[in-house]
Amino acid sequence: MDKVVVRDSPIHGRGVFAARRIEAGEAIIEGCRETLSDEALMALPEEERDFLSVMDGRTILMTPPSRFVNHSCSPNARGTDRADVAIRVIEAGEEVTVDYAAEQVPGLRLECNCRTPDCRGLLVVADVRI
Ligand SMILES: [Zn+2]
Secondary structure, eight states, rough: OOOOOEEEOSSEEEEESSOOOOOTTTTEEEOOEEEHHHHHHHHGGGGGGGGEEEEEEEEEETTTGGGOOOOOOOOOOOOOOOOOOOSSSSOOOOOEOOOTTTTTTOOOOEEOOOOOOOOOOOOOOOOOOO
16 A cells, blocks of 8 residues: 555645554655756756755755645655655654755745644745756
């Protein structure tokens, strides 16, 4: 059974939800990341640019289902260059979330809707593209 399902999210658009309990430290979604060359980045259609992330100086395009992971100011997962990893136990049915600011989403400007007590409101990440 897949660990996650993609469905409508109360946070934003579609989200990724745990299909079963996921343990802290467990990889939730592996892969789903493409490292882009400068040429590939230049050629990337505008609508794909929402799914970029910068890690270790590399520009990474998140592919489904990883690209549907929503932001939360109290995330239960974090993205690495190879996987989304649970940072605490995620119960079946819970939405999987990461902190977009920590993930370095270039050019991000997001009015956060995570509704957690720690919500930071407006998130802004500098655009590192030249
Ligand atoms: Zn928030």
